[in-house]
Amino acid sequence: MSGALIRPDATLEDIGGAVAEIPLTHPGNRRWWIAFAGAASLLGLFVLTLGYLLYAGPGIWANNNAVVWALDIASYDWWIGVASGSLLVSAILLLLGAEWRGAVNRVAETLALLATAAAGLYPIIHLGRPWFFFWNLPYPNTYDLWPQFRSPLLWDAIDIVSFLVICVSLWFIGLLPDLATLRDRAHVEALRQFDAKAPTRKLALLRAQVYGILASGWRGSAAHWQIWVQAYRTVALLGVLLVVSVQTGASVMLAGSLMPGWHSTLLPVSFLVNAVYSGVGVTAVTVMLIRLVYGLDALVTDRHLDVLGRLLLCLGCASAYCYAAEYFDTFLNGDAEGRGVLVRRMTGDHALVSWTAVLCLVLPAQILWSARARTAPPAIAAVGLLVAIGAYADHVMVLVVTLTQDFLPSSRLPYTTDIWGIATFAGSIGLFLTLLLLFLRYLPAVSIVESRRLALTASPAAQEAARAAASGATGRPEENPVTAPLWGVSATFASQGDLAAALQAVSGIGPDHVHLDGHGPVPMPRTLRPLGLEGRSILPYALAGALLGGSGFFALCIYATAYDYVFLIGGRPRLSWPSFVVPSVSFAMMAGCVAIHLALLVLNRLPRLNHPAFNIPGFLRASEDRFFLSAEARGDRFDAARIERRLASLPAEAGRPLEIRRIPR
Numbered sequence: 133m134s135g136a137l138i139r140p141d142a143t144l145e146d147i148g149g150a151v152a153e154i155p156l157t158h159p160g161n162r163r164w165w166i167a168f169a170g171a172a173s174l175l176g177l178f179v180l181t182l183g184y185l186l187y188a189g190p191g192i193w194a195n196n197n198a199v200v201w202a203l204d205i206a207s208y209d210w211w212i213g214v215a216s217g218s219l220l221v222s223a224i225l226l227l228l229g230a231e232w233r234g235a236v237n238r239v240a241e242t243l244a245l246l247a248t249a250a251a252g253l254y255p256i257i258h259l260g261r262p263w264f265f266f267w268n269l270p271y272p273n274t275y276d277l278w279p280q281f282r283s284p285l286l287w288d289a290i291d292i293v294s295f296l297v298i299c300v301s302l303w304f305i306g307l308l309p310d311l312a313t314l315r316d317r318a319h320v321e322a323l324r325q326f327d328a329k330a331p332t333r334k335l336a337l338l339r340a341q342v343y344g345i346l347a348s349g350w351r352g353s354a355a356h357w358q359i360w361v362q363a364y365r366t367v368a369l370l371g372v373l374l375v376v377s378v379q380t381g382a383s384v385m386l387a388g389s390l391m392p393g394w395h396s397t398l399l400p401v402s403f404l405v406n407a408v409y410s411g412v413g414v415t416a417v418t419v420m421l422i423r424l425v426y427g428l429d430a431l432v433t434d435r436h437l438d439v440l441g442r443l444l445l446c447l448g449c450a451s452a453y454c455y456a457a458e459y460f461d462t463f464l465n466g467d468a469e470g471r472g473v474l475v476r477r478m479t480g481d482h483a484l485v486s487w488t489a490v491l492c493l494v495l496p497a498q499i500l501w502s503a504r505a506r507t508a509p510p511a512i513a514a515v516g517l518l519v520a521i522g523a524y525a526d527h528v529m530v531l532v533v534t535l536t537q538d539f540l541p542s543s544r545l546p547y548t549t550d551i552w553g554i555a556t557f558a559g560s561i562g563l564f565l566t567l568l569l570l571f572l573r574y575l576p577a578v579s580i581v582e583s584r585r586l587a588l589t590a591s592p593a594a595q596e597a598a599r600a601a602a603s604g605a606t607g608r609p610e611e612n613p614v615t616a617p618l619w620g621v622s623a624t625f626a627s628q629g630d631l632a633a634a635l636q637a638v639s640g641i642g643p644d645h646v647h648l649d650g651h652g653p654v655p656m657p658r659t660l661r662p663l664g665l666e667g668r669s670i671l672p673y674a675l676a677g678a679l680l681g682g683s684g685f686f687a688l689c690i691y692a693t694a695y696d697y698v699f700l701i702g703g704r705p706r707l708s709w710p711s712f713v714v715p716s717v718s719f720a721m722m723a724g725c726v727a728i729h730l731a732l733l734v735l736n737r738l739p740r741l742n743h744p745a746f747n748i749p750g751f752l753r754a755s756e757d758r759f760f761l762s763a764e765a766r767g768d769r770f771d772a773a774r775i776e777r778r779l780a781s782l783p784a785e786a787g788r789p790l791e792i793r794r795i796p797r
Contacts, residue, residue: 138586139430141593144653144757147583150430151310151576152317156339158573160425168569174562181555182257190258194550202535203553204254206527207560209382210410211251212295213403213523216375217411219244219299221443223368223375231589232439234582235432239422240415241306242577245299246567247414250560252292255285257556270688278692280699282711284385290685290715291378294722298374301725302367305360305732309755310580312350313653315343316752348739351746352754354663356736357655362670363732367725370678374721379404381714386530392469393534396461402454406523409447409493413519416440418568420513422577431578434507441506444515448497455490477533481546486529492522585654597757601626602785616796619744620647620764621775622751623789628656631759633787635662638763638778645767646775651745652759673731674724681723686716747795761789 153159185192195202222240225233256265268289272278279286318340325333350356383403386394396402419440423432462470477486496518505511536547571577587594602625625631631650639648639662650659660666689712693699700706733739745751745762754760763775772794782788 138433138583138590140591142430142583142587142591143594143597144584144587147431147587148313148317148580148653148756150428151578151580151583152314154426154572155314155574155576156317156321159427163425164569164573168566171562171565171569174558175566176562177555178559178562181552181559184552185257185556186262190260192550192552193556194548194553201258202532202547203528203549204258204556206524206531207557208251208254209527209531210524211247211254211560212292212378213407213410213527214414214520215244215247215251215295215299215411216379216404217408217413218247218415219295219302219371219411220375220408221412221415222302223371226365226368227372231586232436234579234586235428235436236415236419236440237582238306238577238579239418240411241299241303242568242571243411243415243418245296245303246564246571248292248295248299249567250564252296253560253563255288255292270685270692272692272697276697278697281689281693281715282704282708287381287385287715287718290718291381294374294718295378297722298367298371298725301729302364302371305364305367305729306579307575308347308350308360309352309653310576311343311347312352313580313755314576315340315347316755318343320752344741345739348733349741349743350738351743352651352653353736353745354650354652354656354659355665355668356738357652358657358660358665358668359670359732359735361655363728366670366674366728370674370721370724370728374718375407376404377714377717377721379407381718384714391534392467393462393473393530395470396458398454398457398461402451402458405447405450405454406493406526409444409451410520410523412440412443412447413516413523416444416516417513417520420509420516422572424509426577428578431583437509437512438503438506441500441512441515444497444512444519445500445506448494448500448519452494455494472537473534476537477529480533481536482529482533485525486533489522489525489529492518493526496522581654588654598627599785601790602630602788618765618770618772619747619795619797620762620770621772621792622745622748622763622795623761623779623792624750624753625759625761625787625789626757628652628654628658628759630785630787630789631656631761632658632662634761634779634782634789635659637782637787638761638775639663641775641778642769642771645765645769647764647766649745649762649764650759651751651754651762653755653757656759668735670728670731670735673727677727678720678724681726682716682720684723685719686712689716744795744797749793758790762795 158164190201193202193204195204201208218240222233222237222244225237255268256262259265268279268286270279270281270286270290318336322333322336322340324330325336330336380400380403383394383399387399419432419436422428459474462474477483496515499505499511500515532547584594623634625634631652635648635650638646648663650656650663686709690707690709693708694706698706744764745760748760748762750758751760761779763772765772776792779787779789779792
């Protein structure tokens with residue numbers, strides 16, 4: 133694998149500027165408006181379709197008793213598959229510590245969130261009376277009746293809500309430091325416009341205030357970063373477990389029926405592989421478009437394209453293996469009904485859909501054996517688009533072809549897609565694209581933090597900039613320090629190493645009346661020991677939340693179905709607990725995620741929109757390329773001069789600060 137993950141001349145400030153420029157100045161404005169007009173048109177079609185749906189009922193989709201929801205359940209499965217794949221890609225890259233993930237993970241997390249939102253609409257709109265969707269939630273309604281906890285409809289409701297909570301949490305946690313960067317840059321721009329009396333200065337101020345609220349008072353504190361890293365990784369782990377649970381749970385739902393073709397032991401693996409495959413495909417298409425439109429070649433390099441190409445190729449081969457194993461196993465060892473389903477797929481009324489699925493999922497990725505194709509954006513985008521099309525056709529093939537001919541002669545009704553079913557799916561794409569374009573316009577599409585972490589290890593320019601700044605450090609305290617009551621003392625550094633050395637040097641000065649902290653634009657693990665933060669963990673909160681949530685929901689299922697609302701059909705025993713496992717696992721993941729999010733905010737004392745640290749001169753660079761030490765006074769015995777002398781005595785390039793200041797209250 134050749135090529136650099138980041139340009140050698142990239143610096144921390146350049147990375148922040150290149151990414152933040154998009155939401156702050158909106159380059160490519162005309163192209164964005166043209167794309168937004170197209171997406172809004174599809175969204176308008178979606179609104180029109182939903183209006184007609186509410187007026188005429190779900191019968192407008194041309195469904196019948198055999199195929200039930202047909203195109204709409206296929207669309208739901210496709211959206212949740214895209215969400216699962218995107219979430220899994222981002223989470224696994226994060227858990228594996230892939231240093232190049234910054235160019236991909238933000239897009240993948242956003243796609244997971246938006247695809248989940250699009251998927252979540254389908255169970256609601258097909259209810260007939262969607263305004264009563266909350267009847268699916270586990271609470272006794274006005275007649276003191278519980279929902280049917282053994283119903284896959286309840287599973288879907290719990291899965292969607294859990295998916296949405298985890299996607300929002302992962303997306304927001306990853307975005308939080310970048311929002312602080314946008315806040316600080318927007319603040320600088322607002323001040324510039326007010327000084328120049330620009331006509332858009334009020335809008336600039338409003339933008340800075342909105343980003344400030346969203347950033348929740350993030351200061352890049354070492355304590356913030358420590359909990360942030362743990363929370364981000366733990367939510368990602370919960371996301372992986374939820375994806376596996378949802379995708380394998382869907383195959384369990386199919387296997388629980390008598391329909392032929394749905395009982396292969398390979399089906400859970402096949403569902404998971406194709407879900408990840410479709411998520412990677414849509415992510416690849418989106419990343420290529422963002423790279424092209426906004427000119428982010430420096431951050432989304434050929435090396436990233438090569439990695440995406442290899443990922444698509446591996447998943448394409450895995451998908452081909454699943455198809456081959458299913459066909460060989462069914463024809464060699466399956467029953468007559470299973471073989472009949474495969475024959476209908478290849479030669480029946482929906483053969484075009486089946487061939488589209490197989491050909492689009494298996495063949496296009498094979499072009500990526502060529503190294504040249506793997507670094508060609510059009511080739512990556514074309515393969516990703518065909519994979520997305522093939523994944524949708526696969527869902528139609530698995531559901532519709534089987535359902536149109538089951539064991540009941542009376543259920544053998546032909547099914548043909550009508551215009552309203554297609555309009556509903558096209559409209560959901562419009563909703564997805566509209567939200568995606570709004571995200572691209574107002575939020576950073578590439579992770580600034582992850583790109584900076586990569587630059588600190590792989591960009592010679594970033595390392596040289598820190599060394600050059602440190603070599604010129606004088607470490608002199610300001611000549612006319614403030615005489616007002618002090619909040620504390622601050623010092624500025626060019627690197628995390630200098631900050632850690634300085635913290636170590638002053639950590640023994642009056643620990644009872646000095647509160648030390650470090651601030652910087654990236655996580656700072658080297659500062660944790662001098663700050664005494666080692667050993668803090670968010671895992672107990674996550675574990676307690678997941679165990680309490682999962683066991684509580686499982687107990688609720690047992691209580692409601694076996695004691696409070698006994699509703700036995702189908703000959704099941706009163707305590708048929710296996711059907712409660714899948715929703716309980718999903719609920720446990722959601723509860724663990726909520727616990728993590730609360731712990732992140734409470735332990736870091738966020739949100740706090742105003743803090744004395746923001747009064748440190750030049751502190752806005754804590755979200756750019758500088759590291760700050762803050763020594764906060766916690767009593768009358770606070771000795772600012774002693775701290776200043778200790779900092780000033782440190783050797784150059786080994787902890788000596790660029791400047792030292794006293795900060796008034």
